Amino acid sequence: MERSRSNRVVAGVAAGIGQQLGVDPLLVRIGFVLLSFVLGFGVVVYVLTWVLAPQESAEQTPGPRGRLIPPTRTQVFGTALLVAGVVVFLWLGGFLLAGALAWPVVLAALGFAVLWARDSDEEARRRVLVGLGSPLEAVMSGRVSLTRIAIGSLLILAAVAVFLAANTSLSAVGNMILAVLAAIAGLALIGGPWAWRLAHELVEERSSRIRSEARAEMAAHLHDSVLQTLALIQRAKAPREMASLARTQERELRAWLYRRAPSVSDARLRDAIDAMAGRIERQQQVGVEAVVVGDAPLDDHVRALVAACSEATLNAARHSGSTEVSVYVEVENDAISAFVRDHGAGFDPAAVPGDRRGIADSIIGRLERHGGTATLHSRTDAGTEVVLRLPMRPA
Amino acid sequence: MTVRVFVVDDHELFRSGVRAELSRELEIVGDAGTVPDAVAGIVAEMPDVVLLDVHMPGGGGRGVIEGARAGGAQAQFLALSVSDAAEDVIGVIRTGARGYVTKSISAEDLVSAVKRVHEGDVVFSPRLAGFVLDAFAGAAPQPSDPELDSLTTREREVLRYIARGYTYKEVATELHISVKTVETHVSAVLRKLQLSNRYELTRWASDRSLV
Numbered sequence: 001m002e003r004s005r006s007n008r009v010v011a012g013v014a015a016g017i018g019q020q021l022g023v024d025p026l027l028v029r030i031g032f033v034l035l036s037f038v039l040g041f042g043v044v045v046y047v048l049t050w051v052l053a054p055q056e057s058a059e060q061t062p063g064p065r066g067r068l069i070p071p072t073r074t075q076v077f078g079t080a081l082l083v084a085g086v087v088v089f090l091w092l093g094g095f096l097l098a099g100a101l102a103w104p105v106v107l108a109a110l111g112f113a114v115l116w117a118r119d120s121d122e123e124a125r126r127r128v129l130v131g132l133g134s135p136l137e138a139v140m141s142g143r144v145s146l147t148r149i150a151i152g153s154l155l156i157l158a159a160v161a162v163f164l165a166a167n168t169s170l171s172a173v174g175n176m177i178l179a180v181l182a183a184i185a186g187l188a189l190i191g192g193p194w195a196w197r198l199a200h201e202l203v204e205e206r207s208s209r210i211r212s213e214a215r216a217e218m219a220a221h222l223h224d225s226v227l228q229t230l231a232l233i234q235r236a237k238a239p240r241e242m243a244s245l246a247r248t249q250e251r252e253l254r255a256w257l258y259r260r261a262p263s264v265s266d267a268r269l270r271d272a273i274d275a276m277a278g279r280i281e282r283q284q285q286v287g288v289e290a291v292v293v294g295d296a297p298l299d300d301h302v303r304a305l306v307a308a309c310s311e312a313t314l315n316a317a318r319h320s321g322s323t324e325v326s327v328y329v330e331v332e333n334d335a336i337s338a339f340v341r342d343h344g345a346g347f348d349p350a351a352v353p354g355d356r357r358g359i360a361d362s363i364i365g366r367l368e369r370h371g372g373t374a375t376l377h378s379r380t381d382a383g384t385e386v387v388l389r390l391p392m393r394p395a
Numbered sequence: 396m397t398v399r400v401f402v403v404d405d406h407e408l409f410r411s412g413v414r415a416e417l418s419r420e421l422e423i424v425g426d427a428g429t430v431p432d433a434v435a436g437i438v439a440e441m442p443d444v445v446l447l448d449v450h451m452p453g454g455g456g457r458g459v460i461e462g463a464r465a466g467g468a469q470a471q472f473l474a475l476s477v478s479d480a481a482e483d484v485i486g487v488i489r490t491g492a493r494g495y496v497t498k499s500i501s502a503e504d505l506v507s508a509v510k511r512v513h514e515g516d517v518v519f520s521p522r523l524a525g526f527v528l529d530a531f532a533g534a535a536p537q538p539s540d541p542e543l544d545s546l547t548t549r550e551r552e553v554l555r556y557i558a559r560g561y562t563y564k565e566v567a568t569e570l571h572i573s574v575k576t577v578e579t580h581v582s583a584v585l586r587k588l589q590l591s592n593r594y595e596l597t598r599w600a601s602d603r604s605l606v
Contacts, residue, residue: 223450227477228406231498235412247499250477287499291525291558294532326521326560330528339559385559 003053010078011050036085043085083110107162111155219257227253244285251278269296269306269336273329276310280325284317287324294331296392304370305336305390311362312340312386320344320384338388346378363388398513401442401470402426403433403459405451409498413446416502421509430454434462442470444513447492449476449483457490464491473512475500481526489589494518517581524558527588546584553580 004015004025014032018025035042083106230253233246255274270292277290296302309327316325322344329338363386364374372390400421404410410426417423424440427433430453437445437459445463447456454462460472472492476484477499484495493512496505497520508518519527531546546554549570556566563581567574 223477224405228409228498231477232408232412234499235416235502250499254477289521289560291521293525293528293558324560328521328525328555328559330555330558341560343560 003050010046010082013046013049013053016053017049043082046082107155107159111152111159222253222257227257240285244281247287248278248282251281267298269298269302269329269331272298272303272306273309273327276306276313277327280310280313280317284314286317286322288313288317288327289324290327290329292329292331296331296336299393301370301390301393302336304366305338305372305388308363308366308374308388309338309340311366312338312388315359316340316342316344316384316386319347322383333392335389335391338390339385340388341383341385343383346380346382346384397422398444398510399424399440399442400509401433401437401440401445403428403437403445403451403456404448404475405429406448409448413505417506417509420506430458430462433459434466437463437468437470438466441468444509445470445472446475446509447472447487449474449487449495455483456487456492460487460490460492471512471515473508473518475505481529484523484526485530485588488523488585491589493585494520495523496520497522516578517585519554519557519581519584521558521560524554527584528554528558530588546587550580550584553577554584557581 002016004012004019009029014028015025017023018028021028032042032046035045227250230246230250234243234250236243251274255271255278273290273292277288280286281288298306309329313325313327316322320342322342324343326341327338328341329336359376367374367388367390370390371393372388374389375387376384377387378384398421400417400423402410402413402417402423403426404413405428407428410428414423414426424442425436427436430451433445433451445459445468447459449456451459456472456474456476463470472487474484474487474492474495475498476487476495477497488495493515494508494517496508496518500508500520511518528551531551552570553566556569557563561569563574563577567577570577
């Protein structure tokens with residue numbers, strides 16, 4: 001069951017149970033009151049349900065998201081009654097043996113409740129995002145609002161003070177406060193730097209989440225407008241340059257929308273291949289369909305493969321007469337393979353004049369210097385495929 | 396008999412463009428721009444093939460497939476998108492689309508893709524083949540069903556050729572098998588994609604998602 005958000009006197013427990021059982025919440029509330037007369041049983045059940053049952057999610061009810069619904073007068077009154085009920089229950093149950101123990105227990109319980117009660121959905125959202133961690137983490141990430149922390153801590157401190165005042169002589173209290181202060185100072189020294197770093201990381205994480213949310217929103221918008229238009233231009237019988245421009249822009253926009261942040265884009269194989277495909281599309285006005293499986297960081301070794309791949313793609317775009325070149329790159333455990341394929345005219349490799357050094361130098365030679373291989377398959381009228389293979393350098 | 400096609404896309408211009416291009420060879424029985432309209436139209440017209448935009452407000456392509464199937468439609472679905480987000484594409488395929496092509500596909504290729512889907516074939520573009528290889532790459536973190544959670548060597552080989560830009564016929568020639576066998580392998584891959592749950596655990600899901 002879930003506690004009701006909209007229909008509540010204290011915490012929406014009765015409404016939640018009523019909804020679950022299909023009974024009028026009023027009857028449930030009366031039931032709770034009656035049960036409370038039986039050794040305070042109703043109060044215990046209510047509090048337990050409050051603590052254990054989650055609040056119904058905000059989406060199901062209208063109203064501003066992520067904001068606490070301000071408590072109504074009934075709610076304040078109901079909460080006060082509930083607290084009184086707990087006190088009476090404890091008193092009747094004989095838990096409060098000495099009067100001296102009664103107030104510290106009540107204060108501490110209240111403080112604890114203020115600190116840890118499940119409440120605003122804003123906090124619940126943060127809890128989900130950060131994951132259930134230590135209380136310290138909760139405070140650092142802002143899961144518990146500052147006001148609540150202040151009130152809760154004050155209540156607990158008051159409980160401790162009352163307890164000490166009632167149970168020990170004043171001088172002993174003084175000593176104890178000193179000892180506690182010393183311990184707190186020590187803890188701050190031990191945990192301070194760690195807490196500082198944690199807080200820093202969490203702030204960082206939160207702001208990057210906000211950034212990516214903004215990006216997702218923009219992506220959805222651009223997808224529905226600009227990307228569609230660019231796709232349309234390519235379908236229309238537009239001049240070749242225009243279609244090619246649209247294709248390039250679509251590629252760039254897509255890369256920006258659906259890939260990683262641009263700041264790291266130069267360092268990965270996937271992005272290098274995409275950039276290469278985009279460049280050749282723009283220069284040669286042919287389609288370059290690049291598919292990359294897996295990814296690898298870009299070092300000199302991998303850059304050589306990208307350069308050879310680029311040369312092969314350029315050759316296909318220039319000489320094959322095909323309107324579409326396929327580039328496929330796969331990162332395997334021990335090697336990177338690249339295939340550049342066109343459906344163009346094809347040629348006889350043996351018939352290429354000796355002074356044309358393109359394939360020999362910039363593709364085969366370049367890869368061999370890095371321990372790789374390059375092979376070329378071509379048949380007249382069946383297109384050409386250049387196969388590049390580069391063993392991974394042992395890390 | 397000509398293939399009866401229904402076009403679903405929330406962009407009016409795109410719908411009319413596709414209508415004009417396809418109507419020479421195929422019979423366009425209707426189009427729709429929203430998920431409820433699409434479901435109602437498909438259930439009323441019972442087309443053979445539905446051309447489906449992956450991204451649509453109010454449930455997307457998946458919502459259309461689920462709604463139309465619930466209404467008893469027997470149509471085959473071919474996803475058409477400008478989106479390259481792997482999870483969107485794989486999501487629509489997993490709901491039951493029999494193929495995926497990008498919107499920049501030429502009119503002739505689109506017609507042939509529609510016909511192939513109608514005949515029961517699976518249409519894998521190089522990009523989709525890449526997504527699938529990526530999704531099935533590496534060992535499954537928790538293989539719940541070893542048979543579904545990995546591709547056979549042959550299936551992987553076939554997908555690799557498709558990703559390299561080979562047509563089914565060229566793949567068949569390269570591997571010395573029949574085109575029918577290539578189609579069988581591709582259908583098996585599609586089935587695994589739809590039934591396996593490992594796709595959720597693979598690296599692209601976290602790598603490529605926006606958030």
